[in-house]
Amino acid sequence: MILLPCSWCGPRDASEFAYVGEVVSRPDPATVTAPQWRRYLYVRANPCDWTTETWYHRMGCRRYLKVERHTETNEVRAVHAGREAG
Amino acid sequence: MLASTNGHRQQARRAAYPARYSAFGLLRRGLTHAEWPPAWRGHPLKGSYDVVIVGGGVHGLAAAYYLAANHGITDVAVLDKGYIGSGGSGRNTAILRSNYLTPEGVRFYDRSLQLYRRLAADLDFNVMFSRRGHLTLAHNDSSLRTMRWRAEVNKAEGVDSEVIGPAEIKRLAPFLDVGEGARYPVVGALWHPPGGIIRHDAVVWGYARGADALGVHIHQNTEVTGIDVADGRIRGVRTSRGDIATPIVLNATAGWATLVSDMAGVAMPIQTFPLQAAVTEPVKPFLSTVIVSGTLHVYISQTDRGELVFGASVDPFTSYSMRGSLEFIEGLAGHVLELMPALTKVRVLRQWAGLCDMTPDFSPVMGHTPVEGFLVDTGWGTYGFKAGPVSGEAMAECIATGRTPEIIAAFGLERFAEGVLVGEKGAAAVGH
Numbered sequence: 001m002i003l004l005p006c007s008w009c010g011p012r013d014a015s016e017f018a019y020v021g022e023v024v025s026r027p028d029p030a031t032v033t034a035p036q037w038r039r040y041l042y043v044r045a046n047p048c049d050w051t052t053e054t055w056y057h058r059m060g061c062r063r064y065l066k067v068e069r070h071t072e073t074n075e076v077r078a079v080h081a082g083r084e085a086g
Numbered sequence: 087m088l089a090s091t092n093g094h095r096q097q098a099r100r101a102a103y104p105a106r107y108s109a110f111g112l113l114r115r116g117l118t119h120a121e122w123p124p125a126w127r128g129h130p131l132k133g134s135y136d137v138v139i140v141g142g143g144v145h146g147l148a149a150a151y152y153l154a155a156n157h158g159i160t161d162v163a164v165l166d167k168g169y170i171g172s173g174g175s176g177r178n179t180a181i182l183r184s185n186y187l188t189p190e191g192v193r194f195y196d197r198s199l200q201l202y203r204r205l206a207a208d209l210d211f212n213v214m215f216s217r218r219g220h221l222t223l224a225h226n227d228s229s230l231r232t233m234r235w236r237a238e239v240n241k242a243e244g245v246d247s248e249v250i251g252p253a254e255i256k257r258l259a260p261f262l263d264v265g266e267g268a269r270y271p272v273v274g275a276l277w278h279p280p281g282g283i284i285r286h287d288a289v290v291w292g293y294a295r296g297a298d299a300l301g302v303h304i305h306q307n308t309e310v311t312g313i314d315v316a317d318g319r320i321r322g323v324r325t326s327r328g329d330i331a332t333p334i335v336l337n338a339t340a341g342w343a344t345l346v347s348d349m350a351g352v353a354m355p356i357q358t359f360p361l362q363a364a365v366t367e368p369v370k371p372f373l374s375t376v377i378v379s380g381t382l383h384v385y386i387s388q389t390d391r392g393e394l395v396f397g398a399s400v401d402p403f404t405s406y407s408m409r410g411s412l413e414f415i416e417g418l419a420g421h422v423l424e425l426m427p428a429l430t431k432v433r434v435l436r437q438w439a440g441l442c443d444m445t446p447d448f449s450p451v452m453g454h455t456p457v458e459g460f461l462v463d464t465g466w467g468t469y470g471f472k473a474g475p476v477s478g479e480a481m482a483e484c485i486a487t488g489r490t491p492e493i494i495a496a497f498g499l500e501r502f503a504e505g506v507l508v509g510e511k512g513a514a515a516v517g518h
Contacts, residue, residue: 019403
């Protein structure tokens with residue numbers, strides 16, 4: 001497993017966190033079409049590269065973090081407080 | 087044979103290709119020291135093929151074999167960026183079963199099991215299918231309810247499957263702790279006699295040999311770097327060894343399904359997670375069934391060599407990394423010992439990971455896509471190996487006829503836009 005340097009708690013085992021992943025913005029339910037809504041529900045980017053994703057420190061400070069991680073090596077480059085807009 | 091390759095004496099006479107495997111042939115070659123011809127050959131990469139299959143695992147090779155055997159389409163290239171069977175086909179825990187939850191799923195996987203049953207005869211290759219029965223344990227009332235549901239769906243589709251109690255479980259697997267004092271007491275199980283294990287490498291090699299004998303070109307160490315699409319149609323494939331013109335590309339990759347589909351501009355509802363497995367040192371045969379526990383996230387079988395093969399659920403975050411983790415093996419060992427306390431002294435020899443393309447409904451994504459000539463056989467999550475033969479057969483028909491066969495009609499990419507999902511989570515999330 002990997003270590004995530006939490007902005008508040010320092011380096012912690014990834015098993016303390018909940019993986020939220022890519023945050024996509026929710027379309028307006030009043031104007032969205034059914035296929036657009038289902039795309040929002042089901043389709044996410046799945047790159048083999050650097051990603052910016054959201055993690056939740058479930059068993060720690062219980063705050064959201066924005067993490068830059070490479071999905072092939074699991075190397076973590078940067079961690080920011082807060083979550084992506086969405 | 088011009089040169090001796092493995093210490094046998096040089097042969098003047100070229101061996102017939104492909105060799106017919108038989109007990110008599112084995113004896114004759116053993117006595118004469120004759121060389122075996124290669125099971126499949128290497129070829130120069132041609133500039134064009136009728137069909138290009140990306141991914142040399144059981145799905146891609148089975149599709150190539152059935153294209154040639156059932157439909158007479160032999161101008162086919164199978165491309166793999168590594169060696170054949172180096173991805174999911176060589177990393178799964180080789181469990182076969184068809185006791186799924188939806189009628190579509192049960193019919194589909196049962197067809198695969200039927201093909202597996204006669205695969206050794208069809209391919210003239212020993213795939214070592216052992217129909218030893220498959221036990222899915224229930225540790226609480228809600229699991230038991232799902233199993234009764236599955237058993238009824240299975241029976242309605244003609245698949246042998248029933249719910250049994252702890253006494254019967256104990257008879258089938260004496261080393262299992264079915265006492266009431268267990269932390270997760272076993273209250274029942276779904277018993278599926280047609281399930282079993284197989285040698286996964288042999289399935290890959292058998293299909294490769296069969297496809298090659300019918301004229302298919304298998305290109306290993308050939309990585310696809312791009313797919314050319316013009317006017318909504320497939321034009322060709324760019325690879326690390328040169329470009330190929332082709333009207334049809336089948337994406338039969340696992341782990342890289344979204345990356346290959348992205349090259350053709352087709353968005354897939356897939357996320358890639360590693361799944362870890364482990365194997366112990368060999369011990370005397372004591373376990374004659376496959377044992378699965380969804381609650382404890384573990385499945386156990388014993389190979390013909392005596393090793394215990396353990397698998398688990400996918401890792402908790404997406405990744406393309408295939409490194410094992412200590413945390414996984416620690417949790418897995420604890421769960422195995424909950425079920426079989428007698429295994430405390432057994433040592434784990436090695437662990438590994440494979441990549442699982444998870445879909446929102448735990449069913450695959452198969453068939454045509456909005457790009458004409460670009461077909462997918464992807465989204466195989468944690469259940470791809472057991473579906474290899476039926477997927478190959480169905481995708482070959484899909485390519486040869488241009489129509490989607492009934493057996494995979496429910497698994498089309500369009501179901502996610504239409505909202506008609508095939509929910510198999512109750513039978514596929516952990517139960518392998």
